Amino acid sequence: MRRLWLILMAMLMLSGSANAGWQERLSHKIDRIAKGKGMTIGVAFAYDGKKYAYNDKERFPLASVMKYHVAVAALLQELPLDSLIDVQASDMRPDTYSPLRLLHPGADFRITLADLLRWSVAQSDNNANDLVIRQCGGIDRVEQIIGELGIGDFELNYNESQQHDTPLRCYDNWTSPSAMTQLFMAYDHEILGQVLSQSTAGEDRIKSGLPNWAEMGHKTGTGPLLNGVRVAYNDAAVIKLPDGKRCYLAVFIKDSKETDETNSFVISFITKTIFDMFLREELK
DSSP: OHHHHHHHHHHHHHHHHHHSOHHHHHHHHHHHHHTTOSSEEEEEEEETTEEEEESTTSOEEOGGGHHHHHHHHHHHTTOOTTOEEEEOGGGSOTTSOOHHHHHSTTOOEEEEHHHHHIIIIISOOHHHHHHHHHHHTOHHHHHHHHHHTTOOSEEOOOOHHHHHHSGGGGGGSEEOHHHHHHHHHHOOOHHHHHHHHTOOTTTTSTGGGSOTTOEEEEEEEEOOEETTEEEEEEEEEEEEOTTSOEEEEEEEEEEEOSOHHHHHHHHHHHHHHHHHHHHTTOOO
16 A cells, blocks of 8 residues: 555656646756755746746846946947047056957057947957946946836946956846846847857857857856855857747856856756757747
8 A cells, every 4th residue: 555655646746747837847957957066046038928037036246247238338328339439558457358458558549439349248358348338427327227228136336447456346246137138138239239149258158058050149257266266157148049039048157166167067058958948849
């Protein structure tokens, strides 16, 4: 009798799992990926009316993903993309990631806003991003513009230079995963999409978990390493599918005690898990 009871209980558990909604099944899969790893994971995606979020109440440091917010603010202000901006050598901070500074070592130069946006978003240049923030009217103005789009659960308090001086400030530029996908949907600009598609950083993150036929543009973000803990390790993408529709995906990691290789693997594996469910038409 006891054996029969155990068999019946197992059948009920399997049946319940099979009948669970796709959101619950996906959350269980991500739970298994996260198990035993020293990190906090946040995920959100939106596709064809379907929305999903995991750990959406957590505040995830944006790191360089904030450069997308800054670019959106610049475009929404309709700043002339062909306008020339005078840059002083002193604007190019030497102790931060800035390939643009290496192109103009110790020199004043002029650059269009369109080129600044490309350096900031596609190349993740910190000095370029601060110059765009200045053109927008400061980081508070950037936050105000994004908020006016109806985006909640995010804050922008510091520019790149301020975060560099005090790395703990990275925690004060944050978002929820779903707020990131909301921003993608609220402002999916053709020019910005082209810039996102030019980014070559982080190909071992979302991109490596996608099917070969999927097209994508994305913005990565990697926070500082503080006392052996990676503050942020992120990727957020606009993915074009063969049916012409788009999937907006954000996978964020904060406070990771794992290696960056493990962080990348987690983002890639979560992406693959989601798209395997897409391909099997489980997201119903």
